[in-house]
Amino acid sequence: MVFSSLEFLFVFLPITLMLYYFAPKNIKNLILLIMSLIFYAWGEPVYIFLMIFSSVVDYIHGILIEKFRYDSRKAKLIVMSSVIINIGLLSFFKYSNFIIQNINDLFKTGFNGIDLPLPIGISFYTFQTMSYTIDVYRGEAPVQKNPISLAMYVTLFPQLIAGPIVRYQTIAEQIENRKENIEKFACGIKRFIIGLGKKVLLANNIGMLWNEIQHTCINDLSVLTAWIGIIAFSFQIYFDFSGYSDMAIGLGKMFGFDFPENFDYPYISQSISEFWRRWHISLSTWFRDYIYIPLGGNRVGDIKTYRNIFVVWLLTGFWHGASWNFAIWGIYFGIILSLEKIGLLKLLNRVWKPLRHIYVIFLLLIGWGLFAFDDLHIGYNYIKVMFYASNVKIIDAQFISYMASNIILFIVLCIMSTPFIKNIHSYVIKRSKINNLFYENIIIPITYFVIILVSTAYLVDSVYNPFLYFRF
Amino acid sequence: MKRQSDKIFIIMFIIFLFGISVLNILTPDRVFSESENRVLQQMPKLSIKNVLNGRFMDKFSRYICDQFVFKDFFVGFKSDIERITLKGENNGVYFGRDGYLLEKYKKPGKALYNNINAINDFCNRNSNLSTYFLLIPNSVKIYDDKLPKFAKPYDELNTIENVKYKLNSDVKFIDVYKTLREHNNEYIYFRTDHHWTMLGAYYAYKQCAVYMGFTPNDINDFTFKTVSNKFYGTYYSKANNRHIDSDSIQVAFPKFKVNYEIYYRDNDICTNSLYESKYLNKKDKYSYFLDGNHSLVTIKSNVKNGKKLIIFKDSYSHCFIPFLANNYEEIHIIDLRYYRLNVYDYIKENDINEALFLYNVSTFSSDDSIDVLRHT
Numbered sequence: 026m027v028f029s030s031l032e033f034l035f036v037f038l039p040i041t042l043m044l045y046y047f048a049p050k051n052i053k054n055l056i057l058l059i060m061s062l063i064f065y066a067w068g069e070p071v072y073i074f075l076m077i078f079s080s081v082v083d084y085i086h087g088i089l090i091e092k093f094r095y096d097s098r099k100a101k102l103i104v105m106s107s108v109i110i111n112i113g114l115l116s117f118f119k120y121s122n123f124i125i126q127n128i129n130d131l132f133k134t135g136f137n138g139i140d141l142p143l144p145i146g147i148s149f150y151t152f153q154t155m156s157y158t159i160d161v162y163r164g165e166a167p168v169q170k171n172p173i174s175l176a177m178y179v180t181l182f183p184q185l186i187a188g189p190i191v192r193y194q195t196i197a198e199q200i201e202n203r204k205e206n207i208e209k210f211a212c213g214i215k216r217f218i219i220g221l222g223k224k225v226l227l228a229n230n231i232g233m234l235w236n237e238i239q240h241t242c243i244n245d246l247s248v249l250t251a252w253i254g255i256i257a258f259s260f261q262i263y264f265d266f267s268g269y270s271d272m273a274i275g276l277g278k279m280f281g282f283d284f285p286e287n288f289d290y291p292y293i294s295q296s297i298s299e300f301w302r303r304w305h306i307s308l309s310t311w312f313r314d315y316i317y318i319p320l321g322g323n324r325v326g327d328i329k330t331y332r333n334i335f336v337v338w339l340l341t342g343f344w345h346g347a348s349w350n351f352a353i354w355g356i357y358f359g360i361i362l363s364l365e366k367i368g369l370l371k372l373l374n375r376v377w378k379p380l381r382h383i384y385v386i387f388l389l390l391i392g393w394g395l396f397a398f399d400d401l402h403i404g405y406n407y408i409k410v411m412f413y414a415s416n417v418k419i420i421d422a423q424f425i426s427y428m429a430s431n432i433i434l435f436i437v438l439c440i441m442s443t444p445f446i447k448n449i450h451s452y453v454i455k456r457s458k459i460n461n462l463f464y465e466n467i468i469i470p471i472t473y474f475v476i477i478l479v480s481t482a483y484l485v486d487s488v489y490n491p492f493l494y495f496r497f
Numbered sequence: 498m499k500r501q502s503d504k505i506f507i508i509m510f511i512i513f514l515f516g517i518s519v520l521n522i523l524t525p526d527r528v529f530s531e532s533e534n535r536v537l538q539q540m541p542k543l544s545i546k547n548v549l550n551g552r553f554m555d556k557f558s559r560y561i562c563d564q565f566v567f568k569d570f571f572v573g574f575k576s577d578i579e580r581i582t583l584k585g586e587n588n589g590v591y592f593g594r595d596g597y598l599l600e601k602y603k604k605p606g607k608a609l610y611n612n613i614n615a616i617n618d619f620c621n622r623n624s625n626l627s628t629y630f631l632l633i634p635n636s637v638k639i640y641d642d643k644l645p646k647f648a649k650p651y652d653e654l655n656t657i658e659n660v661k662y663k664l665n666s667d668v669k670f671i672d673v674y675k676t677l678r679e680h681n682n683e684y685i686y687f688r689t690d691h692h693w694t695m696l697g698a699y700y701a702y703k704q705c706a707v708y709m710g711f712t713p714n715d716i717n718d719f720t721f722k723t724v725s726n727k728f729y730g731t732y733y734s735k736a737n738n739r740h741i742d743s744d745s746i747q748v749a750f751p752k753f754k755v756n757y758e759i760y761y762r763d764n765d766i767c768t769n770s771l772y773e774s775k776y777l778n779k780k781d782k783y784s785y786f787l788d789g790n791h792s793l794v795t796i797k798s799n800v801k802n803g804k805k806l807i808i809f810k811d812s813y814s815h816c817f818i819p820f821l822a823n824n825y826e827e828i829h830i831i832d833l834r835y836y837r838l839n840v841y842d843y844i845k846e847n848d849i850n851e852a853l854f855l856y857n858v859s860t861f862s863s864d865d866s867i868d869v870l871r872h873t
Contacts, residue, residue, distance in 0.1 A: 031558075031565060032558050035561065035565075070548060070554070211507055214506050214510045215506065428647075430583065430584050430586065477513060482571040482572070482575040
């Protein structure tokens with residue numbers, strides 16, 4: 026199930042909220058566990074056993090680590106075993122076809138691929154479960170003795186499918202003692218509605234433009250069409266992903282949790298290093314805490330530091346998908362980040378601010394060009410069109426038509442990529458210290474209501490399916 | 498003070514979420530949707546098997562969507578927002594000038610070439626038959642002056658030229674583009690539907706006479722009568738633009754005396770009228786012409802000239818054939834989408850001497866049923 030669907034909004038969520046708030050305190054976690062399993066089973070019922078398996082394995086490992094806490098060799102073996110099982114699960118479902126195909130290409134063999142659908146959110150929850158055993162091993166979080174609580178952490182539906190990747194130590198305390206209150210609930214509602222609007226109204230709509238351009242024959246593209254195509258994709262991926270994170274954080278708040286932030290207006294960054302501190306923060310943090318720093322981080326001499334950067338970015342690339350373009354995409358950022366570390370950053374600080382933005386946006390767009398096409402060949406040709414390196418027109422009527430019909434959407438997307446609205450909001454609140462009741466109690470709630478109403482209309486339309494006594 | 502607005506938010510959210518949920522439960526489930534013209538999903542049966550194979554969840558999701566309250570309000574609302582934000586279209590249908598809805602035409606893919614090959618193949622295998630191809634442009638091309646500013650659908654003329662070029666020279670291509678273009682200030686396509694009107698069909702009929710060698714009836718041999726002015730067609734259902742006026746359906750009744758015998762083979766019904774007025778009270782009013790879609794329909798007229806024509810067609814033919822029926826002794830109409838028997842045998846058994854392929858550009862660019870001609 027996804028958050029941006031009618032059955033989630035108008036069946037699953039009301040039922041879950043009702044059960045949760047009417048349940049006595051000691052079974053609230055059980056309710057969340059059961060509802061999370063139903064949520065997960067909705068798309069792929071069989072994989073619910075994978076979730077249960079994951080939870081059981083991590084529970085046992087946690088207990089064992091605690092038991093052998095003072096036998097560091099054994100504890101280390103146990104944490105290794107947990108990591109291997111988690112990585113094994115992830116590799117089996119996500120990477121085995123990719124590996125088999127590369128072996129076939131390399132050695133001209135003919136092994137068959139494994140025909141299994143990818144369990145939803147597996148990249149997210151295996152990372153979370155690993156964080157549990159590692160945190161327990163490191164003594165950064167207490168062991169969880171209650172299997173229901175741990176299973177609830179593993180399966181918790183708000184962040185199950187697309188993050189944020191919540192490290193166990195971050196919410197260990199909240200699992201047992203969290204306080205739901207009116208303020209938090211209202212805050213969660215606001216956050217959820219914003220996320221819903223981002224996903225349904227912004228990401229989905231600009232996604233249609235990208236979809237159309239992506240499926241245009243490369244020879245029919247003009248240079249400018251290729252550019253707005255990749256700009257559209259940049260907006261789509263940001264609003265889709267950050268919208269989903271907002272919804273997750275909002276839902277978390279409704280159930281009393283405080284999840285970490287995942288996005289912080291990444292497109293206003295002034296360097297690529299800054300961008301990665303603002304984009305998918307929970308993933309960068311995970312890689313930093315569990316890979317980069319354990320490898321020695323930047324305290325092991327220059328050469329090893331750059332090696333560490335490349336390892337992390339190659340893995341980051343592959344985490345996004347089992348395909349070479351993601352590896353290239355990861356390495357691409359590895360290189361830019363290294364260059365910025367070497368001295369580019371100091372240089373950047375001296376140039377005019379708008380130029381820094383242009384630098385970041387230009388590199389990001391090229392990056393998304395690499396990211397968007399699984400097929401390296403097509404991606405290469407697309408980027409060639411962007412740089413006028415193939416025999417195409419610079420501008421054509423198609424481009425003008427795309428711009429004309431999406432101009433308002435583009436303006437909205439640009440504004441929403443910056444903290445502009447947020448700043449105006451704080452300004453209004455600050456200016457009208459006493460007499461802001463009208464603004465707070467009328468204007469703002471109506472705005473949110475309009476967003477959820479319009480989002481619902483778009484969701485209904487997307488499943489509105491007229492049968493047009495078709496063509497014949 | 499802070500708490501007050503928090504409470505407002507919670508109340509608003511709860512009322513909206515729970516309100517719609519409860520209304521969804523309380524409103525009785527509908528079986529059929531007029532505006533969507535289809536049967537709606539009912540509450541699926543809950544069983545362990547259905548849950549384990551995921552079918553229950555699929556159907557339940559569809560059930561919630563199909564039976565959603567205020568559905569028509571929401572889709573109309575969405576269409577309005579698309580209009581206000583200058584999108585110029587909704588769900589692939591342009592909001593054109595003068596209340597016209599025009600469907601975006603996209604560059605055709607492989608299906609087009611398969612279809613051309615299928616017709617060429619048919620022609621080669623039936624060399625004793627005169628084969629004609631009437632390819633009808635859609636309103637988006639003929640009325641392109643009504644497109645919103647900057648709208649740029651793929652040019653149907655490219656497709657038409659392409660087909661002409663690739664078609665076997667033994668297939669006579671009936672070019673109606675110019676003719677229809679000349680009449681584009683008249684009501685030759687519906688504003689809210691993907692079909693042409695009977696008037697548009699008449700101009701094409703006149704053009705066909707030149708190629709197919711018969712004497713067409715004059716337009717004054719017919720009286721045009723309006724049988725309905727409440728027709729909201731498929732473009733209307735797709736675009737959901739509630740600010741568009743309905744179409745009227747005008748039918749050309751001959752002033753001269755002529756009798757037909759129409760036989761709908763698939764449901765074994767015989768009638769004397771080319772029109773079925775029962776559809777005029779339904780949503781699907783275009784089915785008034787020749788009772789909508791059938792795999793095989795034969796029309797025999799009292800014109801005794803020995804001319805026997807087979808037509809492979811889409812629904813554009815339904816308001817066109819009534820003209821042709823006055824010039825042929827027998828017309829056999831086959832819809833390749835539903836016809837499952839061997840057409841070559843059928844042609845032999847019925848001593849057919851002419852064949853006409855009649856498709857609109859949009860269907861011909863995407864339909865995959867014409868291909869069966871190559872595989873029988």
